[in-house]
């Protein structure tokens with residue numbers, strides 16, 4: 001089960017105050033983030049079990065892991081463990097001593113990734129092998145809270161000032177011209193800026209993907225895998241609500257999540273439709289008509305491990321090949337909607353080349369009528385500062401948590417000849 005569902009189901013059945021809820025939820029996520037490390041500590045010392053160590057029947061491994069996560073969340077490195085049960089204190093002190101010498105630990109305890117994923121990432125980083133550890137460390141941090149200012153309704157400095165007046169401090173994001181990074185994780189939904197649709201929660205990387213379409217007022221634009229419409233709303237704001245914007249998805253359930261967000265955004269030009277699959281006959285009417293088609297393809301999501309740490313344990317290596325096939329099929333079908341001179345953007349939030357560069361290459365081979373565009377040039381034209389730092393030599397957008405502070409994203413752009 002996805003972690004957010006498991007956590008909310010747990011709380012449905014229990015009465016808890018909001019602070020306690022936050023502590024427990026943070027601890028659950030911390031266990032998923034650092035599972036291999038906590039497991040190692042929870043099992044360690046059992047064999048040695050000197051007198052005074054906890055009885056393992058009372059403190060089974062999962063319970064010890066939860067305790068370690070709770071203590072870490074509360075600045076445990078400085079704790080004298082006086083709040084912890086007495087029989088656990090020697091074990092906790094021994095854990096703490098180990099923690100202060102991370103280099104002595106097995107690698108798995110440091111990167112906290114499944115072996116197959118650590119190996120796949122290392123294999124994909126042969127050009128920059130020194131980047132593996134900074135990446136692994138960055139993936140263990142919680143993601144920042146980014147907002148996208150609705151450019152149709154307000155300017156970024158004015159929204160920052162309005163939020164500051166409500167006690168919410170923000171900083172402008174370095175790359176996206178619409179982004180505000182919020183300090184901490186304050187509640188936002190009661191704020192006027194939120195209710196008036198001036199801001200949406202959206203990672204800076206997702207904002208950059210929408211910019212790659214260069215969607216403009218009056219165009220016909222398709223968000224082919226719209227989901228709950230995070231990028232649809234960004235595209236609609238770029239179009240200033242004028243023109244036609246189609247939001248498709250194979251899941252009617254996911255598309256439903258777009259409705260309340262559309263209402264706040266002020267957009268009146270969005271047509272949503274659940275399609276059966278990427279070759280649904282209802283798409284025929286749009287063939288060769290779109291100025292831009294964004295394919296934010298279903299993917300492993302491994303670029304979002306800061307937000308969804310449970311994904312690394314639920315994804316299996318064999319899923320990747322299946323996803324790559326699906327990604328190719330969806331993007332190839334979506335390409336039919338692009339008009340001559342129009343643009344195709346293929347994007348994922350995966351870190352793995354099989355879902356990214358390999359699919360982009362297969363698409364280039366299969367779509368001779370489409371010429372690749374350099375994502376750096378496209379972003380520079382959209383006034384993104386230092387856009388070259390976001391792209392690869394091959395001209396793809398590649399965002400990394402340890403380099404850019406965003407989730408991990410990939411995008412390739414083509415223009416139909």
Ligand SMILES: C[S@@+](CC[C@H](N)C(=O)[O-])C[C@H]1O[C@@H](n2cnc3c(N)ncnc32)[C@H](O)[C@@H]1O
Pocket residue numbers: 206224225226227228229230231232248249250251254275276277278296297298299330
């Ligand atoms: C990465 S998510 C999209 C996220 C969304 N664009 C956003 O910004 O919030 C991928 C979406 O592709 C949808 N999908 C899966 N198969 C599809 C298909 N054959 N055609 C269109 N959408 C599909 C999934 O339901 C999922 O919502």
